Amino acid sequence: MGKRVVVVGGDAAGMSAASQIRRANPELAVTVYEQGAYAAYGACGIPYLISGEVDSYESLLALGADDFARRGIEVCLQHQVVAVKPGARVVEVRHGAGAVRSVRYDYLVLATGAVPVAPAWMEVSVAQVHGLRGLSDGMTVRRIIDSGQVARAVIVGTGLIGMEMAEALSKRGLQVTVIGRSQRMIFGLDRVFLEPVVRSLSDRGIELLQDQTVTGLQSQAGRVSAVVLLDRRIPADLVIVATGVRPSTALAREAGIGVGRSGGIAVSDRLKTEVPGVYAAGDCVELTHIVTGARVVAPLALTANRTGRIAGDNLAAESLGRLSAQRFRGTAGTAVTRVFDHSVACAGLDEEQARAAGFAPAVFERESRSRASYYPGGTPVYTRIVVDRRTQRLLGAQILGQEGVAGRIDVVAAALFNRMTVQQVYDLELAYAPPFGPVYDPLIEVCGRAALELGTL
């Protein structure tokens, strides 16, 4: 009889693991338990589903039940794994409100993802208050807006999801207020760097309140009516809570599977936990940071897909008595997002993180252009880099602009992977043509400036 793999979680990491397992060892039987009603969807598309840019939730489903059946993967939706017993190699599963049953496994993949950090005031059960954990939440929010019964939305959180939701809800015609507890916004960037984004919010009538403390909600007839701050209340008939996520590790902890100081499940670069037969992947694990070597959590879509695939490949190889060549090489937290006309991107460390990691950071900033000065349609590109004074190594960068941002942060990602100095980045031969940038690319320019000032140029 073939061996059985149980995968807990049917999002990016879990489904990537399941697919890779079947690809690498078709003898293994693979069952995925997903507590939600959907599997294998593009979670990053949820804001665009709400904005209407994505027509229907079906578009977000990368693969359907048929596809998985064809791949030999059994996907069980609305099945919650309530316990893992690694000694007996058993998981306890409940389907909907049914009874718990035990399922034996030979290999297990934990892909439990991340859960929203719910603020204390959110515990009150009030309608029209939503986090955005998964597709169902997104569909609910879209339905609420489609019903035409809401006019004023408050978003709590000024990070990536908060900003993407501000755009989405504004595009749907709602009056939007975004509330943050500090000056930090997307990717932890400060408001000063993000000024063009802040302006684009206010141009569209979106109110941005920072350095605020939410103390509670007000409701009428069970539905939210306002968000209460220390000194005032903001009327709202829809509240989106986007105050961050943390790895979902309850199952692992209760099963005695090690969780690291970062809060993620401890895994090797083969995505193996310390417990025999148990792998973990995606937003629930901790990974090596490519710049610092420290263990961090990095809830990114590519990382989730990739760690799932690596976990699956290593698991399959183990089942065949081999060793997989696939290992996780490190994360730099490389990310990009679009808010209205602007793109914001980051990779590696900001100044504070660099200092905390023991580097001697120097910060260099530069305003450049997205096209040659004479070529029409160019817009500003703001680049900020963090460099170690002692080694002149590039430690991280943040880029903001209307075009060419994603490509430039990818060069930074490659530079971080290769531990390049600013002199080396300055020496790169990047592509030039008038529609795509100045002769000296903004990144080359700012790295050249840094190399010069730090004395290596």
Next chain:
Amino acid sequence: MGKRVVVVGGDAAGMSAASQIRRANPELAVTVYEQGAYAAYGACGIPYLISGEVDSYESLLALGADDFARRGIEVCLQHQVVAVKPGARVVEVRHGAGAVRSVRYDYLVLATGAVPVAPAWMEVSVAQVHGLRGLSDGMTVRRIIDSGQVARAVIVGTGLIGMEMAEALSKRGLQVTVIGRSQRMIFGLDRVFLEPVVRSLSDRGIELLQDQTVTGLQSQAGRVSAVVLLDRRIPADLVIVATGVRPSTALAREAGIGVGRSGGIAVSDRLKTEVPGVYAAGDCVELTHIVTGARVVAPLALTANRTGRIAGDNLAAESLGRLSAQRFRGTAGTAVTRVFDHSVACAGLDEEQARAAGFAPAVFERESRSRASYYPGGTPVYTRIVVDRRTQRLLGAQILGQEGVAGRIDVVAAALFNRMTVQQVYDLELAYAPPFGPVYDPLIEVCGRAALELGTL
């Protein structure tokens, strides 16, 4: 008395050298002799000047005479250096049609650029037949079109300039035919890879004739009337000749300054020639290829600016008895251009070049998307990579698409600089968001496929 530097050529390389020399050693007197009527202009903008996207030639002038005077640089336009005598450290200069005079130098920078490869049939002196060596040519062509006296243009050459000119002249309402001698087009790419570009030409009524031999021109009253092929004639009242360029090295050769087998002036990575006191930079020199280590010519704008700056810095350092930290680290021929809605980019080697350089090339191709599958507005991205079978090292890539092309080739440039294997490129953490690409970036995807097939994944 201060020492004197003579710079021959006032384009990107010459002016970069002059500026850097003054920055690094203000004691040096710097005189630039430029044979044309303009200095320090953005040559890459000439097609956009002709198309009208750039309003006037003044926009292309990066810096004016005043700026250079302020930097302490004497710029002498319409001054042709007719001879260099390195023994006596003298150049012979003629202003316009005036007499030749001798000018002593302590240091010399040759930045003589490149000259169009003129086909034999072009020697006939016929009006309305133009190469595009410099700004004056661009202004002349624009004036001819502005006059409204031309309706049918023939462009000879299907490379970068030929294609940019096809777009420019078509945008000006001319009926355009482009003639090529082979199936090779932009960056030496074949027509099959460039099919979307070829289609965008034909959609606009531009005629593309390949595998043709031009045998001559026909003229009426001293003006061109047709381009003659082996088996037919193409009526034309304007002919643009864009059949490539080669380093302008006549001055150097006559002065006994070494010229390499590639046809460019031989220089060290400090841009020094073999002759004491003489530096050279820009399109006239040969440079080290970053993948093969061979000496090549690479007429690129960034390379011209950069080698000029490095030459200037090393010259200034030499004058101060020091050594500059600036050296040229190699070219990969990284380039990008836009033809109507498409961008085309390349870096490193194509299959043929890889084989010629002694590698065992394997080619992988992939069609992907510029945005997440569910995100509206995505378009195809075609990626082709060349990999060495023995080492799995990435040797080069070509990318074609409507968006995100320049950024992706820049990642390739960084990969080539760092001699990365396809497995390493696959392992890169590039930025993902639905508006900018699929979770697995096209480049990651094709490199992953290559690593898998070549057996390292």
